Amino acid sequence: MAEVQTREKRILRILSIPMALLALSAIYPVFFAINAALKTRKGYVLDRFGITTDPTFANFSQAWNQSRLSEYFYNSVVVTVGAVLVLLVVASMAGFALAILRFRGRKIIFITILVSLMIPVQVVLVPFYRTMIGLNLIDSRPGLIIAYTAFFLPFSVYLMTAFYARLPRELFEAAQIDGANLLKVWWHIMLPMGKPALVTLGILNTLYCWNDVLISLLVLQDQRTLMVGIAALRGEYTTNVPLLAAGICLAAAPIVILYVIFQRQIVNGIAVGAVKG
Amino acid sequence: MTETVIAKDSKSAATPRRKSGGHNAERLAYLFVLPALALVVVFRIIPLIWGLGYSFTDYDGMSQPRFVGFDNYIGIAHDPVFLDSLVNMLILLATLPIWIGLPLVLAILIHQGVPGGKIFRAVYFFPAVLSSVIVGAIFNVLLRYDGSFNLFLKAMGFSAVDWLGNSSTALFSLIAVQLWSTFGMSLLIFIAGLSTVSSEMLEAAKLDGAKLLQMWWHIVIPSIRPIIEFAAVVTTIGMLTSMFGLIYVLTAGGPGTSTILPEFLIWLEQGKMNRPGYASAISMVLFLMMAGLAAIQIRIMSRNADI
Numbered sequence: 287m288a289e290v291q292t293r294e295k296r297i298l299r300i301l302s303i304p305m306a307l308l309a310l311s312a313i314y315p316v317f318f319a320i321n322a323a324l325k326t327r328k329g330y331v332l333d334r335f336g337i338t339t340d341p342t343f344a345n346f347s348q349a350w351n352q353s354r355l356s357e358y359f360y361n362s363v364v365v366t367v368g369a370v371l372v373l374l375v376v377a378s379m380a381g382f383a384l385a386i387l388r389f390r391g392r393k394i395i396f397i398t399i400l401v402s403l404m405i406p407v408q409v410v411l412v413p414f415y416r417t418m419i420g421l422n423l424i425d426s427r428p429g430l431i432i433a434y435t436a437f438f439l440p441f442s443v444y445l446m447t448a449f450y451a452r453l454p455r456e457l458f459e460a461a462q463i464d465g466a467n468l469l470k471v472w473w474h475i476m477l478p479m480g481k482p483a484l485v486t487l488g489i490l491n492t493l494y495c496w497n498d499v500l501i502s503l504l505v506l507q508d509q510r511t512l513m514v515g516i517a518a519l520r521g522e523y524t525t526n527v528p529l530l531a532a533g534i535c536l537a538a539a540p541i542v543i544l545y546v547i548f549q550r551q552i553v554n555g556i557a558v559g560a561v562k563g
Numbered sequence: 564m565t566e567t568v569i570a571k572d573s574k575s576a577a578t579p580r581r582k583s584g585g586h587n588a589e590r591l592a593y594l595f596v597l598p599a600l601a602l603v604v605v606f607r608i609i610p611l612i613w614g615l616g617y618s619f620t621d622y623d624g625m626s627q628p629r630f631v632g633f634d635n636y637i638g639i640a641h642d643p644v645f646l647d648s649l650v651n652m653l654i655l656l657a658t659l660p661i662w663i664g665l666p667l668v669l670a671i672l673i674h675q676g677v678p679g680g681k682i683f684r685a686v687y688f689f690p691a692v693l694s695s696v697i698v699g700a701i702f703n704v705l706l707r708y709d710g711s712f713n714l715f716l717k718a719m720g721f722s723a724v725d726w727l728g729n730s731s732t733a734l735f736s737l738i739a740v741q742l743w744s745t746f747g748m749s750l751l752i753f754i755a756g757l758s759t760v761s762s763e764m765l766e767a768a769k770l771d772g773a774k775l776l777q778m779w780w781h782i783v784i785p786s787i788r789p790i791i792e793f794a795a796v797v798t799t800i801g802m803l804t805s806m807f808g809l810i811y812v813l814t815a816g817g818p819g820t821s822t823i824l825p826e827f828l829i830w831l832e833q834g835k836m837n838r839p840g841y842a843s844a845i846s847m848v849l850f851l852m853m854a855g856l857a858a859i860q861i862r863i864m865s866r867n868a869d870i
Contacts, residue, residue: 294675294775297775298672298675298676298677298678299677299678301672301677302677302678302679305669305672305677305679305683306679306683308669308687309682309683309686309687311743312686312687312689312690312743312747313686313689314711315690315698315701315702315705316689316693316701318701318704318705318711319701322704334709334711335711335714376598376599376602377599379595379596379598379599380595380596380598380599380600382595383592383593383595383596384596387589387592387595388589388592389589389592389593390589392592395596395600397861398600398603398604398608399599399600399603400861401608401857401861402603402607402608403857403860403861404850404853404854404856404857404858404860404861405607405608405610405611405850405853406804406826406853408804408807408825408826408829408830408846408849409611409614409846409847409849409850409853410606410607410610410611410613410614410846411829411830411833411842411846412614412617412833412839412842412843412846413609413610413611413613413614413617413839413843414606414607414610415833416613416839417605417606417609417610417613432602432606433606435602436602436603436605436606436607437606437607439599439602439603440603443599467591468591468592468595469591472595493692496694497692497693497694497695497696497697497808498694498808499694499695499696499807499808499811499812500807500808500811500830503811513694513696513697513808514696516694516696516697516700516812517696517699517700517811517812519700520696520699520700520703520812527704530700530704531701531704534697534700534701537694537696537697538693538694538697541692541693541694542692542693544692545689545692549685552688552692553684553685553688553751556688556748556751556752
């Protein structure tokens with residue numbers, strides 16, 4: 287028995303070597319980008335892969351100022367924060383009603399919202415674009431906030447509904463007996479009780495909004511979000527890799543920081559969709 | 564499920580006519596779902612119906628649309644670019660076993676307690692939080708003829724390949740980069756699923772002298788089958804609808820049509836602006852493919868939500 291276990295451990299230890307190599311490959315591209323961003327253009331041409339000995343921050347300031355990344359960064363922050371707040375409020379309200387309240391058509395409404403999961407933006411690209419023009423929402427940050435909310439909402443509603451459905455019902459009954467109206471119940475009980483799910487959704491939706499490129503390309507025209515800006519930078523500076531790399535680092539930094547801080551919530555949030563729990 | 568009618572609201576109304584109080588609460592309940600429902604209906608469901616209508620017209624963006632029956636569908640069936648995009652998509656779909664197998668094996672190893680498992684889990688998932696624009700822009704540099712990847716290959720004794728510039732390797736490069744950047748997602752789903760496998764069952768199997776591989780194949784994998792199915796559906800949906808950002812930055816569909824997928828073709832067509840009917844027909848084909856998959860996903864999700 288003990289022999290079997292040591293053999294098993296030895297196999298696992300050997301297998302951890304290719305796994306470590308794969309882990310290195312997962313880190314390498316980001317390492318490459320940081321390293322390249324710290325080189326001068328000439329330094330990069332002379333030595334593309336070596337670790338820089340004489341780091342420069344000129345690329346970062348050039349990307350930030352001349353390539354207008356500061357402006358795109360601001361747009362991305364405004365749109366992401368706005369969309370995430372709207373998403374959380376709308377999803378929490380809908381989840382409360384769908385999970386706790388009893389009204390006619392409840393199930394149909396829940397299914398309708400879930401069904402829209404099978405309508406990604408590509409499927410409605412032309413009419414969605416025309417709807418945005420018709421509602422005067424094209425090329426405006428509020429327009430993009432609304433678009434993000436519409437496209438990232440179904441999963442959030444689903445998660446809030448599933449979360450609220452598992453809370454003990456006595457909570458709301460007690461509140462009802464106290465005579466609190468629904469809005470008060472939602473504000474004073476549902477929002478605080480829903481915090482774990484709301485935190486998960488807040489982080490996931492931040493990732494989706496910050497990282498999006500297609501919806502932003504479609505809705506914004508004169509303005510740009512950061513990812514659209516990076517895509518354009520990629521097209522304009524194919525030969526100036528250090529500048530592009532600096533832009534990449536600036537655009538990825540908030541997400542990398544978010545991941546390092548909230549790793550557990552992100553990791554758990556992903557699994558929630560698959561495994562009830 | 565208990566049919567506790569929270570919103571019946573007899574106390575606050577405090578009248579003998581309980582029914583009217585119930586109606587009030589019911590109306591309020593609609594107000595709570597209205598924002599979510601309105602957003603989804605206005606920006607997704609109505610556009611879907613609208614697009615379906617477009618797909619049967621010769622609308623050119625300006626003149627009065629005319630009903631043309633299935634002309635647009637016949638048109639795309641003869642469009643070599645669309646057919647190329649379908650072939651590319653089929654090649655992508657054929658790689659699904661790797662997208663499931665790789666994270667599944669890694670998840671089992673991590674679950675079995677491979678040294679450094681927690682770190683592996685965090686690191687493998689890391690690329691999945693990066694935007695496909697970031698991933699695409701970096702790999703666009705790494706996969707160039709003079710890029711890191713060829714340098715590595717040459718060091719190993721292989722010859723360099725123009726991964727993105729060559730139409731026979733561009734699609735595989737695109738697929739590999741997307742796989743590299745997203746397999747962490749399935750990995751997390753599998754690890755979560757494995758944690759629900761009862762350890763007593765595994766212990767019993769061990770005492771019976773089952774070998775490690777046998778145990779995985781006969782006990783562990785069958786017991787997380789629903790999770791594997793879920794991951795397969797989600798991955799396939801991702802293949803159909805989440806490749807845009809990477810294509811846009813990594814290859815822009817080229818060289819030629821070698822990395823155009825239907826979702827990217829819709830974008831190219833809509834950019835031309837002069838034949839929304841034609842673009843909508845391609846959209847509808849993508850929708851039909853999505854619908855079957857999503858129906859399965861929604862069934863799994865509503866089963867889990869348990870309402």
